[in-house]
Amino acid sequence: MACLFPMLLLAVPAAAQDGPSRYGKTLVRSYVLPAELLDQYNEALRSQAAGSGPAMADIKGWTGPEFSASGAGNPYTLVVKMLGVSLDNDDLVARWQPYWAGAPGSMPGMGEAGARAGERLQLVVASAAENLEDGRLVAPGLRLEVARNVRMERVRLEVWSGAGETSWLDLLMDWWPLLAGAAVWVLLFLYWRHDRRKTAADAEVDMPAEK
Secondary structure: OOOOOOOOOOOOOOOOOOOOOOEEEEEEEEEEOOOOHHHHHHHHHHHHHHOOOOOOOOOOOOOOOEEEEEEHHOOOEEEEEEEEOOOOEEEEEEEEEEEOOOOOOOOOOOOEEEEEOOOOOEEEOOOOOEEOOHHHOEEEEEEEEEEOOEEEEEEEEEEEEEEOOOOOOHHHHHHHHHHOOOOOHHHHHHHHHHHHHHHHHHHHOOOOOOO
């Protein structure tokens, strides 16, 4: 599978939370990826940075134990929380591929623009919500697709059920690009109107008086 270079996302603290969150109403499962798997990923990343090494697709991902989905718990969301260290003064990037019972899901990339060498970062990203058939046995899975400028120390995969709660801060973050764009246009309009009035006033001052 070809890996597209991911868009950087805003870094969010990956704090533990058992109650309702923006990802869902109930934390159903929580797993920590094996240290041995992270060692394989980190070694592959070091080799790739040196111009060699295996592709991420050649490293087998992680699959968790099965659990029985509940139709009343829909939708289900997979959340990845990664603790890592930036290796250089550069952008840090990671993109994970989530799975539901072997079927690939959809998840954006995570990262930090302009990370500093030695900086420890906690990043979190959520998959697209999925409706699962009631009573279906599903096993969540995760595989690293691409990463750059990072040494992973700990990766946690959480399974959330139910629709997430949306706070005013979440709404602000979701609408921030549009609000910022609107603010720029308003400022440009006010500046244009002020400049036009100033030009008109200067023209009146320079106009010769009638005799």
